[in-house]
Amino acid sequence: xxxxxxxxxxxxxxxxxxxxxxxxxxxxxxxxxxxxxxxxxxxxxxxxxxxxxxxxxxxxxxxxxxxxxxxxxxxxxxxxxxxxxxxxxxxxxxxxxxxxxxxxxxxxxxxxxxxxxxxxxxxxxxxxxxxxxxxxxxxxxxxxxxxxxxxxxxxxxxxxxxxxxxxxxxxxxxxxxxxxxxxxxxxxxxxxxxxxxxxxxxxxxxxxxxxxxxxxxxxxxxxxxxxxxxxxxxxxxxxxxxxxxxxxxxxxxxxxxxxxxxxxxxxxxxxxxxxxxxxxxxxxxxxxxxxxxxxxxxxxxxxxxxxxxxxxxxxxxxxxxxxxxxxxxxxxxxxxxxxxxxxxxxxxxxxxxxxxxxxxxxxxxxxxxxxxxxxxxxxxxxxxxxxxxxxxxxxxxxxxxxxxxxxxxxxxxxxxxxxxxxxxxxxxxxxxxxxxxxxxxxxxxxxxxxxxxxxxxxxxxxxxxxxxxxxxxxxxxxxxxxxxxxxxxxxxxxxxxxxxxxxxxxxxxxxxxxxxxxxxxxxxxxxxxxxxxxxxxxxxxxxxxxxxxxxxxxxxxxxxxxxxxxxxxxxx
Amino acid sequence: xxxxxxxxxxxxxxxxxxxxxxxxxxxxxxxxxxxxxxxxxxxxxxxxxxxxxxxxxxxxxxxxxxxxxxxxxxxxxxxxxxxxxxxxxxxxxxxxxxxxxxxxxxxxxxxxxxxxxxx
Numbered sequence: 281x282x283x284x285x286x287x288x289x290x291x292x293x294x295x296x297x298x299x300x301x302x303x304x305x306x307x308x309x310x311x312x313x314x315x316x317x318x319x320x321x322x323x324x325x326x327x328x329x330x331x332x333x334x335x336x337x338x339x340x341x342x343x344x345x346x347x348x349x350x351x352x353x354x355x356x357x358x359x360x361x362x363x364x365x366x367x368x369x370x371x372x373x374x375x376x377x378x379x380x381x382x383x384x385x386x387x388x389x390x391x392x393x394x395x396x397x398x399x400x401x402x403x404x405x406x407x408x409x410x411x412x413x414x415x416x417x418x419x420x421x422x423x424x425x426x427x428x429x430x431x432x433x434x435x436x437x438x439x440x441x442x443x444x445x446x447x448x449x450x451x452x453x454x455x456x457x458x459x460x461x462x463x464x465x466x467x468x469x470x471x472x473x474x475x476x477x478x479x480x481x482x483x484x485x486x487x488x489x490x491x492x493x494x495x496x497x498x499x500x501x502x503x504x505x506x507x508x509x510x511x512x513x514x515x516x517x518x519x520x521x522x523x524x525x526x527x528x529x530x531x532x533x534x535x536x537x538x539x540x541x542x543x544x545x546x547x548x549x550x551x552x553x554x555x556x557x558x559x560x561x562x563x564x565x566x567x568x569x570x571x572x573x574x575x576x577x578x579x580x581x582x583x584x585x586x587x588x589x590x591x592x593x594x595x596x597x598x599x600x601x602x603x604x605x606x607x608x609x610x611x612x613x614x615x616x617x618x619x620x621x622x623x624x625x626x627x628x629x630x631x632x633x634x635x636x637x638x639x640x641x642x643x644x645x646x647x648x649x650x651x652x653x654x655x656x657x658x659x660x661x662x663x664x665x666x667x668x669x670x671x672x673x674x675x676x677x678x679x680x681x682x683x684x685x686x687x688x689x690x691x692x693x694x695x696x697x698x699x700x701x702x703x704x705x706x707x708x709x710x711x712x713x714x715x716x717x718x719x720x721x722x723x724x725x726x727x728x729x730x731x732x733x734x735x736x737x738x739x740x741x742x743x744x745x746x747x748x749x750x751x752x753x754x755x756x757x758x759x760x761x762x763x764x765x766x767x768x769x770x771x772x773x774x775x776x777x778x779x780x781x782x783x784x785x786x787x788x789x790x791x792x793x794x795x796x797x798x799x800x801x802x803x804x805x806x807x808x809x810x811x812x813x814x815x816x817x818x819x820x821x822x823x824x825x826x827x828x829x830x831x832x833x834x835x836x837x838x839x840x841x842x843x844x845x846x847x848x849x850x851x852x
Numbered sequence: 853x854x855x856x857x858x859x860x861x862x863x864x865x866x867x868x869x870x871x872x873x874x875x876x877x878x879x880x881x882x883x884x885x886x887x888x889x890x891x892x893x894x895x896x897x898x899x900x901x902x903x904x905x906x907x908x909x910x911x912x913x914x915x916x917x918x919x920x921x922x923x924x925x926x927x928x929x930x931x932x933x934x935x936x937x938x939x940x941x942x943x944x945x946x947x948x949x950x951x952x953x954x955x956x957x958x959x960x961x962x963x964x965x966x967x968x969x970x971x
Contacts, residue, residue, distance in 0.1 A: 324913075324922060325915070326969065330916060333921050442969065444965060445968040466965075466970070495915045495917060496916070496918075497915045520856075532894040535921075735903045736904060777908075783875055783958050784961050802916045
C-alpha cells in the first residue's frame with residue numbers, strides 16, 4: 281500500500297490494463313493466467329464503469345444452438361454490415377473466437393437464456409442471417425458479463441484493481457510505452473506506473489455528445505493518450521447512432537436502449553408525427569419486419585423529422601398500443617414497473633424515440649495481436665478500430681470486447697515475460713507528473729479567476745458535437761466545429777477555472793478528460809471532413825453518395841501538435 | 853431536430869435543493885440552490901446541471917447516469933438512502949446529504965470502495 285503522506289506514488293507491474301469494462305477485465309484475467317502481474321485501473325469502479333455493463337440484450341456468437349451456423353457465416357454478415365470497410369482479419373478473429381468466449385463465460389456462471397431443450401437460446405438480430413445472439417434475461421446481458429468478470433478479477437491474486445483512478449498520460453521512452461501516469465482521485469495523489477505492457481480498454485467518446493446510451497464517463501481519453509504516444513487512429517468518422525434511443529417523456533432508471541430489444545421482441549410500430557408507418561418509404565420492408573440495419577433506421581428517422589413529420593420532442597413515435605396488456609406483462613415482466621414509475625402506460629401512449637450516440641466503429645489501429653505498432657502498447661474492445669468498418673452489426677460489441685480483451689491480455693503477458701524489466705526513466709514521466717501536480721491542489725496556471733469550468737466546457741462540447749458532428753454532417757458545420765475544438769484544445773483548456781481542492785476533485789478529472797478527449801474529437805472532426813462521401817454511419821448531406829474511391833480506411837496520427845490524415849491504399 | 857411539429861408541452865416546475873457541502877462532517881454546511889425542472893427529471897439530472905452551470909466544484913459521483921447499473925450515485929435524499937438517478941425531483945424543498953455511515957470524501961461523495969481497490 282502506498283503511504284498517503286507521500287506526495288506521489290510509484291507502482292510496478294508487468295501489464296497495465298486501463299479501463300475496467302468487459303475488454304479490460306477480460307484482458308486482465310487473460311494476462312494473469314499467462315503469468316503476468318496485472319494492474320487494472322478504472323476512473324470509476326472496475327466492473328461498474330465502462331459501457332459493457334449497460335448492454336442489455338444481444339451478444340453474437342455462431343454457436344449453432346438454434347440452427348446451423350458458422351463463424352464464416354457470421355463473418356459474411358459482419359462484412360456486409362461494415363459497408364466495405366471492415367478489417368477482415370479483425371472481424372474474422374471476433375467471429376471465430378466468440379463461441380469460445382461465450383462457453384468460457386458459461387463456465388463462470390453467466391446464465392445465458394435457455395431453450396426448453398436446455399440448449400442456449402439464440403435470437404435473430406437486425407443484419408444477422410441466423411439466430412445467433414445470446415442474452416441473459418431480463419435484459420441483463422452486460423450486467424451478467426460484468427459481474428462474472430468482476431468476480432474473476434477479484435479472486436485472482438495476480439490482479440490488483442485500482443478504482444477511482446484517472447489516467448493522464450502514457451510514458452514513452454525511445455518510442456516505446458513503458459508505463460503511464462495518473463492520480464488517485466480520492467486523495468489527489470499523483471502516481472507513476474511502470475509496466476512492460478499497457479493495454480488501453482477505454483471505450484469510445486460518448487460523453488462528448490448530448491444524448492448517449494453509454495455511461496457518461498467515456499470522453500475519448502484513450503484515443504488522445506494513444507495519439508500522443510504515437511499510435512494511429514483508424515476510421516474515426518464512423519460513429520454509430522442507436523436508432524431507437526429513448527427521447528421522451530423523461531425516463532429514469534432504465535437505459536435509453538431499452539426500446540430496441542422491446543420493439544423486436546414485441547413487434548412495436550415506428551410511426552411518424554402523423555401517426556403513419558414510414559420505414560417502407562426508405563426501401564425497407566413493412567413495419568412487421570425488424571431486419572433494418574442501424575444506419576438505415578437512423579437515416580429514416582432523421583429524414584422524417586427533417587421533413588416536418590417529427591413527434592413533439594423532435595423524434596418519432598414507437599407504439600405498443602396494438603399489443604394487449606397481458607402480452608406486455610408476459611414479455612416485459614419487471615420492466616412494466618419501471619415504466620409505471622415513469623408514468624408511462626404502453627397500452628395508452630406511444631413513447632418518443634430518436635437516434636442517440638452509441639458506439640465508435642473506428643479507434644486505435646491494431647493488428648490481430650492487438651498490437652498498436654507502438655512497442656508496449658495494445659488496445660482492445662471498442663477503442664480498437666477496424667473490425668466493424670463503417671457500421672457495426674448489432675450484437676458484435678460484446679464478443680469484440682471479450683475476444684479482443686482475451687487476445688490482448690495473452691499477447692501482452694508474453695511480451696512482458698520476454699522483457700521483464702523495461703527501462704524505467706523517471707525523467708520521462710516527470711513532465712506528466714508535473715502537469716498533474718500543476719492542475720491538482722492549486723488554481724492552475726491562469727485559472728485563478730471565475731472563468732469557464734471544465735464541466736461548463738464539457739456541456740458546451742456536448743451541444744457542439746451533437747449539432748455539428750452528429751448523425752448527418754456537412755462541410756460548413758464540420759469546419760465550424762473543428763475550429764471551435766481546436767480553439768478549446770489550444771487556448772480554452774489553459775484558461776479553465778479549476779478549484780483548488782485535492783480531495784475527490786471531479787473538476788480535475790474533467791480537466792484531464794478534456795485534455796485527451798479534445799484531441800479525440802478533433803480527430804473525429806478531421807476524419808469526418810476528409811471523407812467526402814456517405815457510407816454506413818458517416819452521412820454527409822453535401823456528399824450523399826457512397827463512392828468507390830473512398831472504399832478505404834482513413835488513418836490519423838499526431839505530428840507535433842497537428843493531426844495528419846491519410847487514406848490507405850485501396851485494397852478491396 | 854428543427855422539424856418538430858409542435859413544441860414540447862411546458863411542464864417546468866421550481867424547487868429548492870438544500871445540498872450538504874464540505875470536506876468533513878464537522879466542517880461543512882448546507883447551500884441552497886433554486887432550480888427549475890421538467891416533470892420526470894431526476895435529482896441526478898439537477899446535480900449534473902448545477903455542476904455545469906452554477907456549482908462546478910460540487911462533488912458528485914456517477915458513471916452510467918441513467919440506467920441504474922453503476923450504483924455510484926447513492927446519497928441521502930430527504931433523509932433516506934436513494935440512488936440520485938432514480939429519485940424524481942419534486943416541487944418545494946429537497947434536502948440532499950452524503951451517505952451517513954461512510955467516510956466522507958467531499959460534498960456528496962463518500963468512500964464506498966473496498967480497501968483492495970484503493971491506492
